Amino acid sequence: MYRLASLAGLAGFALACAVVGSSCKDDAPGPVTATKAINTAPAGDDEVLATVGSEVITVGELNEQLAAQSPYIRTRYTSAEQKREFLEAMVRFEILAQEAVRRGLDKDPQVVLATKKALAELLVRSKFDDVVLPETITDDEIATYYQAHLEAFITVPEVRASALVLATKAQGDAATTLAREPAQATNEAFAKLVDEMSLHAESKQRRGDLRYFTQANTDLPAAVVAAAFALPAVGSISDPIKTGDAEYWILRLTDRRPARQKELTEVKQEVRYRVYDEKRLAARQELVEGLRAGAKIEIDQAALGKVVLSPPSTATPVTGKLPATPPLATP
Secondary structure, three states: OOOOOOHHHHHOHHHHHHHHOOOOOOOOOOOOEEEOOOOOOOOOOOOEEEEEOOEEEEHHHHHHHHHOOOHHHHOOOOOHHHHHHHHHHHHHHHHHHHHHHHOOHHHOHHHHHHHHHHHHHHHHHHHHOOOOOHHHOOHHHHHHHHHHOHHHHEOOOEEEEEEEEEOOHHHHHHHHHHHOOHHHOOHHHHHHHHHHHOOOHHHHOOOOEEEEEOOOOOOOOHHHHHHHHHOOOOOOEOOOEEEEOOEEEEEEEEEEEOOOEOOHHHHHHHHHHHHHHHHHHHHHHHHHHHHHHOOOOOOOHHHHOOOOOOOOOOOOOOOOOOOOOOOOOOO
8 A cells, every 4th residue: 555664665665766767757668557547425445446557545544645735735636636636646656656666776775775774763753752742741840950950041141232333433432421421321311322433334324233242242343341240330432442453332221130040930841852852862772771771783994994995985875865746746
């Protein structure tokens, strides 16, 4: 039947396209199918729609493949004729997969590796995806994790500043003196100076506002970041800071956020997924260790020492991902 049980045949699909000399959109050679008419009457999932050699495609399998498409794609396959086109695409896919197996491509090392990867992924998904779920993580588990990892939920200090950027030190000195006058001791007064004088187009669009940033910020010149964090209090004005051949920055500190411990209520969902990831990883490791204990494994350390790292290959790497759906091109 048309299902992923024939992993080797499906893994060979892409190779079969190349060997047969056909793209996934081409018609398959030869009338090798017997297809029943598709109507709108109710049918059981096991009812056979088409046979391809020894394989059959059922109503249920067609429904599964259609359901796997995006909502936009599904709207293209509502009429009986459109459903037949989709079925023909499934038939072509099966033809190519069977031909690949007939030619021995299922034994190709890349296909074997891709099949093994697909099998391993399916095993892990079938073992854990419906067992270890985010919603199964309890509030007690979340609270326990949070208390054990408090340092992971501490915010870093941030400052917010406005910048006035000028071309010469003389201009910078004059602007600094003006900005420090008592009559100019407001954010609005500094913003007006930016409107009138600043050369920095990006910050000028925000009237000088650099928004909040941390000491790790790399978007601003390092000297500007250091100077902003060195300002003693909100409203402080920096001396001109030289950052380039024709740039002098004057900063006004507008806000400061100290480091603080985030409350559990703020990070509950983040903690939930951290616990979820840890439980899944532990469960996978337990599975592997159990299987390893029952397997016969021998490693030749002497041979391992002879392995030499080869130059990077220019060949397309094997991802192990098999086509989830048949090609959708019309015949």
